[in-house]
Amino acid sequence: MKRSFYLLLCFAVVLMLSQSCTEQQDFGQFEDLSITPTLATGLFYMESDEATINDAGTFGTFYAQTVNFDAFNEEFVADHLIEGTITYEIVNTTSKQLRITIEYLDEAGNTLDGELFNIDADPSGLMTWEVAYGPGGKSLDILANTSNLRLTATNLSDAISVSSQPEPKVKFKSAAEFLFRLK
């Protein structure tokens, strides 16, 4: 009797092993996976002391440079960028009123877009601008077609005043925070 019980148990287990089951799985769901990371990076940083600004003279341009900048028109960025924000921060501890412009140029040198910042003399405090791209903001094509940046910094004051701050400087900062769709 006991032997029969164990034999029965044995066959039941073998049967169970062969009849194991699984709930219905839908592997097609993988297609619905959405991967959208936000990537942040510093873009362009420029600082200048007050002496350099004075050297440019009244209403003089103390920095003007066009630099190659292919970060945005890399194929990956152009193909996967959904939206983004470029943040500009300016701190001015010089005695000068300044104007800084940044222009986004295509490969042929045509201006696609630009930002103009008028900066008060010290104490200007920290000034922040956020420019949105994508839905609700500027066109992503501006970024996708940008091949060069042109930065121009101009002194709107005289060429002799000196700030009472220790090591007076103007600092132009910028950073990008972009949302990508990887899948």
Place this chain on the structure above:
Amino acid sequence: MRLRSYLVFSVLLGSFTISAQNKELLYDFYEIPQALMVNPGVKTSEKWHVGIPVISGLSFQGATSGVTVNDLFANDGIDFTTKVQERVLDVMTRKDDFSTTSQIEGFTIGFRGRNRPDDYYSFGMYGETDVIVYWPKDLAILAFEGNGGNNIGRRFDLGDLNLRGEMVNVFHFGVNRKMSNTLTVGARAKLYSSIFQFQSIKNSGTFRTTEGQDNIYVTSISADMQLQTAGVKGFYDILEEDTGTTRKDVTSLFTERVLLGGNLGLGFDAGFSYQLTPQTTITGSVLDIGFIYNNKDVWNYTFSGSTSTQGISVYLPEDIDNLDNNLWQELIDDIDEALPHGENTSSYISFRPVKAYGSIRYDFGEGGNNTFDNCGCGVNAGGGGNQDFYRNSIGGQLFMMKRPRGVQAALTGFYQKRFGRGLSLKTTYTIDKYSFTNVGLGLNLQAGPVNFYVLGDNLLSYANVADSHYAFLQFGFNIISWNDN
């Protein structure tokens, strides 16, 4: 691209349908000849045995300590991305792993020495595939969430990338010796013929974006990473060429590697069984203490160095005369230079995953006749103290295995019931990192000289295999003789 994504996902998730290497059901189940493979010093009673080629020992194990297939792919109407976020990214840690192990025994033969009946010799060949991939938590979060938003300031650990895998063919020869009525010892020499091996197990470094002192953000990376492969590129090149003879070429290369044509290594197993009292036995074994010297078809990739960047930087007046407009390209070049990455073909040694077992067994319930009356088992054959006389065994087992991130352990309690010579059952309850509800059952059936065994783990999960954290199945056929017939 899509195909590649499927492949990566399939490797990660598919691995737990087949994985961990604990064979708690087979261990000390001495009625099964393959028990010699997990303890060369197990008590042997056979005169000889021959495994039926290819089907004498087939085992498949798969494990995941984190998410299951069902967690992600159940047809439950929940958004898939939400499931990935809540069931993978939010809960899995760098200690979680996906692992898989499979073994196929090519042939196995055992026989008792004609002049030394105390010795039982065994030899054979088996193939083994073993892969473990730890969940690269920080890298996954970096890919899914990025370094921006709430992750500004977060230190992403590049050391989270940790994986190891190999396919190896093993030729082995072992001796099992009965030293006395109470002590049996054994050892097995192994010659490893590697088919392929890869590992990326000593990575370190961090990736971090923080608020910069000058610019708004500064991004820093420090990395010391390496992927070592041996035997992989040969197969990759054949598949990449995709000629009309691809299948034939793969088969030819595979056969060459199986038959000692690839990278080779050496190793050994050792074990013992000691009878403390007529009814109490302790056993222990260590397996795969060995290495493979990888010097053929080696391809390694390295990535190391450290740098930080805040973007293009201009400092006046220092840069006032710098009219170079290639600042962006210079920045990229500087980063490339600070983070050298490259390939090499340097030889390396890979160590086999060492395993160790220990157990204590208490036998009870006298059966009235010796199960193996006709055994040719030497000095302790037919002795009144032979524990084969007992119909029941109960005990505990400990399993430990060296993994890239430390020792992985499992604790097992078992009960074994013998029904004469023909049938025995063993049931186990095991706890380890994969499951606290792992109940297994093993069956050994002897019909004349034909031996069949089947061992299945984590039976409670069979109601929905896709939701299982651990699955193991082993079965096989042998021909066994206990006498001179």
